[in-house]
């Protein structure tokens with residue numbers, strides 16, 4: 001078996017692959033099988049429209065009308081889907097993670113630890129955990145910054161964070177510097193990330209993401 | 225096999241032409257190398273974003289993130305896959321004494337594969353990437369690539385299955401890799417997109433990231449080592465028993481590793497433990513393979529000096545051991561707290577993808593390119609020496625640089641330093657990364673120059689296909705051929 005064609009083909013090739021796939025792939029799938037995948041519409045029904053989207057409709061009424069029509073669940077859904085597509089296509093997820101780990105003081109920096117339920121929705125297909133943080137985690141970003149901050153930031157990150165190494169995205173804006181359809185979409189999407197958690201909005205302003213913002217006694221260093 | 229006599233089974237000239245479409249090997253090699261140059265330039269371009277020096281700021285088609293896709297997709301499918309295909313067209317017919325299934329199909333696959341890569345590049349540059357690490361190929365290309373991979377497997381498995389008797393080590397790895405690759409590609413690209421969501425999709429995503437390295441690149445790479453190292457050293461592999469342990473250990477443990485990419489996520493903890501344990505097990509298996517190869521070269525260590533391909537191969541093996549050792553540590557939950565998400569992982573990825581498999585492929589090119597291009601030798605050995613030394617030293621610099629950067633980032637994050645501070649602290653390391661990357665690129669251009677000058681030389685008088693012995697006539701199908 002160890003050196004024969006059938007041994008290598010059937011046992012190592014098909015067999016071991018199938019075994020690992022069942023243990024490491026199908027097993028988690030069966031565990032979460034009963035947790036239904038929410039559609040975007042269901043998410044909206046359950047958690048509502050984020051106020052920042054409404055703000056776009058109020059602040060830029062003509063443009064908003066042109067891009068999204070009326071401000072309602074349907075247009076919010078369209079913006080979320082578009083924002084998600086941009087987030088994937090621009091590789092945001094290669095520099096920003098979307099999960100908070102229970103270690104390394106991450107709950108103090110970002111907010112509640114990630115929960116499996118949060119990922120059971122259409123816009124996590126494929127899941128956007130991410131494996132690299134050049135920039136901060138974004139899964140608790142909702143309402144952390146204002147729309148205006150994001151407009152300035154996407155246009156030119158170094159204008160608000162001088163050392164930022166994040167790229168500029170001028171194509172999210174029209175000639176007059178207002179967010180265009182894509183700009184409103186991506187900002188709506190990041191303002192939505194984490195808007196479903198109980199503690200939402202988790203931190204306003206800088207929160208504990210800056211130094212000295214966490215009281216010393218809350219700091220706990222893992223036993224590392 | 226150490227005990228078995230290696231009866232020379234030279235391939236005569238006429239036979240050689242019947243067996244091997246040499247120009248196919250040549251074109252896969254040249255195309256693969258060209259993709260390496262392009263992909264490296266894309267990496268360098270993206271790395272300049274980290275220095276706030278991106279040259280094409282604000283131009284949509286040059287969006288830095290999209291060029292990161294070009295970088296990783298380019299090295300995986302453009303460079304690595306092409307060179308492996310060329311290598312298979314050379315090695316499989318020699319090991320089986322039979323041509324591949326079909327030459328027209330082989331040429332069709334050559335052009336189809338380049339079309340898939342170009343379509344991928346265009347797709348991701350237009351913002352159509354799929355949110356799957358290593359599988360960013362736009363979803364509409366995935367089915368085409370999948371069909372291509374199945375055809376590749378059929379093309380190479382056909383001659384193998386026509387031979388009788390047990391196979392030589394190289395073919396174990398090749399057969400397994402040819403079975404695994406289409407399975408892995410289908411699993412990773414289709415399930416999380418069409419069937420699963422959320423955490424379950426994450427588990428599959430982890431499997432895909434790891435299987436692409438572990439079940440496609442690694443077995444083809446080791447199969448290649450088991451073939452070329454004995455040929456160049458002109459002696460058999462030290463221990464057949466260790467070869468068996470190495471292959472079967474890899475085949476069993478590697479596929480179980482995937483979830484180690486997503487530790488501390490909501491994926492069930494017992495699966496995370498399982499992935500960690502099998503990852504550490506892989507390290508033990510790897511050690512046996514490394515011992516086998518170093519015992520093989522024992523007594524002929526001078527070849528490291530005289531043979532540039534052997535030097536590339538063995539440097540890659542040392543790096544392989546290094547990365548696997550590193551991995552056995554950083555897969556543990558203790559290390560994960562600090563190094564996950566940081567540049568440590570990026571350093572690891574570069575050492576294993578380029579420092580190991582890239583190095584082996586460059587060694588392969590040094591060994592075979594003049595021969596498949598019908599030239600007597602290289603235009604300049606000196607240039608090949610420079611190519612080796614600049615690349616190897618810069619690779620080391622990049623690796624240690626990113627490893628240190630990763631530790632600094634990880635500790636600063638844990639200590640709740642402001643994000644800006646962590647960026648400020650990383651900047652010198654990002655600069656060193658770009659500089660060492662530039663040096664690596666310069667070295668590849670030196671090599672490219674050497675290739676061009678070699679091609680410009682007049683063809684060798686008679687293209688003697690070397691009379692190179694297949695490594696193991698008795699264990700392969702050769703005895704019956």
Ligand code: HEM
Nearest residue numbers: 090091092095134135136144157161164165166167190289
């Ligand atoms: C269009 C895709 C992207 C989106 C939607 C996005 C979103 C964001 C957001 C919302 C923040 C602010 C987080 C906060 O402090 O609350 C941020 C920061 C940051 N991002 Fe991105 N990002 C994207 C692409 C990238 C890329 C490709 C990189 C890496 C090259 C990057 C690197 C950073 C860095 C270093 C920061 C921290 C400094 C700063 O706030 O500017 N981002 N990003």
Ligand code: HEM
Nearest residue numbers: 132264267268270271299569570573577578582661664665
């Ligand atoms: C020679 C110059 C090179 C430069 C300047 C370079 C630069 C980069 C940069 C900036 C990244 C993104 C890292 C991040 O997201 O923080 C990256 C990722 C990557 N590069 Fe390169 N690269 C080079 C060569 C290569 C080569 C030759 C290979 C493989 C053969 C390679 C394989 C990879 C892989 C696998 C990743 C993904 C790493 C991860 O996500 O952990 N690179 N590279």
